Amino acid sequence: IWTNSRYKNISRKIRQFLYKALYSIYKIGEYWTNIPMYEQHVRCTHCNADKESIEHILIDCLNNTNFLVWSLAN
Structure with missing residues (x-):
């Protein structure tokens, strides 16, 4: 993914997002797991899933914003 994201036809913001997501x-x-008083940030604030991740935010989470983003992407 990272090799293909270096092409100039992908916008700089998208390349930055991919880099940050991959790393x-x-x-x-x-x-947030080992930061005292912030452990609650590990869970998804929208659907209360056990562990929030980029994959969860973009694909698995059942919040309405997720559906809006994917419908606009199509």
Whole structure:
């Protein structure tokens, strides 16, 4: 994925998102596990899933925004 994202026909913002998603730079899910008083951030705030992740946010989460984004992407 990262090799293909270097093509100039993919916008800079999309390339940045892919890079951050692939290297777990976003502060979601597991990031909060060992930070005192922030453990509740591990769970998804929309559907209360056990562990939030990029995959969960983009594909698995059942919130309405997710459906809107995918319908606009089509």
